[in-house]
Amino acid sequence: MLISTKQMLLDAQINGYAVPAFNIHNLETALSVARAAEEMKSPVILAATPGTLKFNGSHYIVAIVKELAKNYSIPITFHLDHHEAFEDIKLPVDLGCKSVMIDASHKSFEKNIMSVREVVEYVHAVGGTVEAELGRIGGIEEDLVVTEESEFYTDPLAAKEFVEKTGIDSLAVAIGTAHGLYKSVPKLDFARLEEIRRIIDLPLVLHGASGLPEDSIKKAVELGICKINIATELKIPFTDAIREYLSTNKNESDPRKYLAPAKEAIVKVVKEKILLCGSNNKA
Ligand code: 13P
Numbered sequence: 001m002l003i004s005t006k007q008m009l010l011d012a013q014i015n016g017y018a019v020p021a022f023n024i025h026n027l028e029t030a031l032s033v034a035r036a037a038e039e040m041k042s043p044v045i046l047a048a049t050p051g052t053l054k055f056n057g058s059h060y061i062v063a064i065v066k067e068l069a070k071n072y073s074i075p076i077t078f079h080l081d082h083h084e085a086f087e088d089i090k091l092p093v094d095l096g097c098k099s100v101m102i103d104a105s106h107k108s109f110e111k112n113i114m115s116v117r118e119v120v121e122y123v124h125a126v127g128g129t130v131e132a133e134l135g136r137i138g139g140i141e142e143d144l145v146v147t148e149e150s151e152f153y154t155d156p157l158a159a160k161e162f163v164e165k166t167g168i169d170s171l172a173v174a175i176g177t178a179h180g181l182y183k184s185v186p187k188l189d190f191a192r193l194e195e196i197r198r199i200i201d202l203p204l205v206l207h208g209a210s211g212l213p214e215d216s217i218k219k220a221v222e223l224g225i226c227k228i229n230i231a232t233e234l235k236i237p238f239t240d241a242i243r244e245y246l247s248t249n250k251n252e253s254d255p256r257k258y259l260a261p262a263k264e265a266i267v268k269v270v271k272e273k274i275l276l277c278g279s280n281n282k283a
């Protein structure tokens with residue numbers, strides 16, 4: 001059975017660490033993340049974008065994570081990342097997914113609230129949890145492209161109203177992180193994060209963690225971030241490892257051969273990120 005992220009995130013909030021959420025793409029990436037988390041005794045969230053559900057088929061990818069959750073001793077769950085449409089959320093939730101991000105951050109404040117409420121009602125009815133975003137996180141995440149001009153930070157007071165009116169379980173904040181890698185070292189608005197933390201009691205979520213300096217991640221966790229999203233920094237070493245393997249083994253055509261180093265490359269990064277989140281030995 002897949003669990004919601006309620007207990008995971010509340011435990012992180014109480015004990016001052018963050019649960020890492022890694023974007024997975026297929027069986028190989030899901031297995032590698034789970035194995036690394038098991039070895040580190042860390043709770044872990046396997047996140048899937050609409051693109052990942054489409055690529056694998058929702059039934060298959062949900063079944064994979066359910067099977068992993070059964071076979072590992074750590075809390076492990078499946079999370080829908082950056083889903084913008086209620087219609088895309090229904091099927092995976094009906095299949096047993098209990099953790100959802102509805103991203104209506106591109107809409108007006110009022111319309112964002114309406115979209116989120118609809119999802120909250122549906123997901124809470126099955127005992128699931130909902131994350132939503134207020135403000136607009138920049139950068140590129142698959143089909144989601146937010147230019148620097150359209151990026152804007154989370155307003156603390158608006159966030160308080162947003163939380164009260166939507167009934168969400170966790171809030172994704174925009175404080176200067178962006179999806180993908182950074183052109184220069186990003187300066188995060190920690191004062192804003194502190195202010196949000198002071199007036200909102202929910203677990204807070206940091207997106208766009210790939211490319212962030214280690215001390216920024218640690219500071220964000222100290223200031224109350226309870227979930228950290230990592231995608232790009234797994235994709236790159238996975239693909240680099242395949243490229244490297246094939247460039248030295250030009251005639252190799254066995255996917256099991258060239259995927260093996262790619263899996264190991266992910267395991268290594270996952271372990272490093274778990275240490276930064278402080279979630280090791282918390283399972
Ligand atoms: P990065 O690709 O920057 O790690 O962002 C991940 C993310 O926020 C997934 O929702």
Ligand code: ZN
Binds near residue numbers: 082179207208
């Ligand atoms: Zn994100």
Ligand code: NA
Binds near residue numbers: 178
């Ligand atoms: Na990033």
